[in-house]
Amino acid sequence: MIQDGPKDMAVGNNAEPVIQVHGLVTRFGRQTVHEGVDLEVRRGEVMGVVGGSGTGKSVLLKEIIGLLRPTAGRVEVLGTNMWTADSAARRRIQSRWGVLFQDGALFSSMTVAENVMVALKEHTHLDACLIQELARIKISMVGLPPDSCSKYPSQLSGGMRKRAGLARALALDPEILFLDEPTAGLDPIGAAAFDELIGTLQRSLGLTVVMVTHDLDSLYAICDRIAVLVDRKITVGTIDMLLADTHPWIHDYFHGPRGRAAVKR
Numbered sequence: 001m002i003q004d005g006p007k008d009m010a011v012g013n014n015a016e017p018v019i020q021v022h023g024l025v026t027r028f029g030r031q032t033v034h035e036g037v038d039l040e041v042r043r044g045e046v047m048g049v050v051g052g053s054g055t056g057k058s059v060l061l062k063e064i065i066g067l068l069r070p071t072a073g074r075v076e077v078l079g080t081n082m083w084t085a086d087s088a089a090r091r092r093i094q095s096r097w098g099v100l101f102q103d104g105a106l107f108s109s110m111t112v113a114e115n116v117m118v119a120l121k122e123h124t125h126l127d128a129c130l131i132q133e134l135a136r137i138k139i140s141m142v143g144l145p146p147d148s149c150s151k152y153p154s155q156l157s158g159g160m161r162k163r164a165g166l167a168r169a170l171a172l173d174p175e176i177l178f179l180d181e182p183t184a185g186l187d188p189i190g191a192a193a194f195d196e197l198i199g200t201l202q203r204s205l206g207l208t209v210v211m212v213t214h215d216l217d218s219l220y221a222i223c224d225r226i227a228v229l230v231d232r233k234i235t236v237g238t239i240d241m242l243l244a245d246t247h248p249w250i251h252d253y254f255h256g257p258r259g260r261a262a263v264k265r
């Protein structure tokens with residue numbers, strides 16, 4: 001069982017940046033998605049990424065983790081530029097983060113335990129028994145019962161699949177966790193429980209978390225700062241700072257009915 005403790009990672013202005021995005025430009029044909037986006041994520045913080053539909057949140061995430069090459073600009077993760085590093089350096093960096101995509105992105109032909117073991121087999125030389133034991137520990141860390149180890153993704157509920165995806169993302173003890181809409185499709189109770197799990201894991205393991213979300217409750221529950229994609233640029237601040245922002249979209253987002261409801265909770 002994970003012990004929850006106070007958030008002791010100093011997430012002050014002096015914490016070391018683990019992700020640095022400078023002057024990012026993204027174009028698809030004539031469409032400009034990002035035009036000079038700057039973002040710094042500090043070690044130990046939970047950074048929410050919000051914005052209207054199609055503003056480029058998922059694209060930004062893919063550019064940070066090296067799945068999509070930006071048109072221009074610089075992206076550094078843990079001091080490595082993903083687009084100039086050689087393949088060995090890229091592999092080393094990739095093993096220091098975990099990603100949970102929206103649907104969990106599990107291999108449907110593998111059991112939950114086998115899914116968690118994929119990265120352990122690929123990136124470590126541990127023996128098979130130890131790999132199995134580590135997979136079992138990760139599955140228990142995300143609150144899944146032991147019998148889910150041998151189940152296939154199709155035999156799990158949506159919330160359980162997300163937890164299984166999270167166990168897989170945690171397989172290599174990452175320093176950074178990337179989450180793309182982790183609570184999408186969950187009912188409010190399931191979403192709150194998932195937020196709590198992320199918060200507990202983040203504090204216990206000292207993770208840095210970057211979370212794309214539409215869920216205002218998640219922002220209030222676990223984020224230290226929020227990056228808002230608007231007008232092809234990014235505005236970063238704490239919730240209090242963004243509540244005082246006068247940009248019409250940011251104002252409406254945080255002061256609209258859902259924003260007000262999230263404050264009350």
Ligand SMILES: Nc1ncnc2c1ncn2[C@@H]1O[C@H](COP(=O)(O)OP(=O)(O)OP(=O)(O)O)[C@@H](O)[C@H]1O
Nearest residue numbers: 028031033051052053054055056057058059060214
């Ligand atoms: N590979 C691609 N080729 C061309 N256009 C793309 C590609 N990937 C994304 N886009 C476009 O870039 C824009 C931003 O997409 P993205 O998926 O990042 O939006 P989003 O902010 O995550 O939206 P949502 O909240 O609806 O998921 C969209 O207009 C999308 O159609």
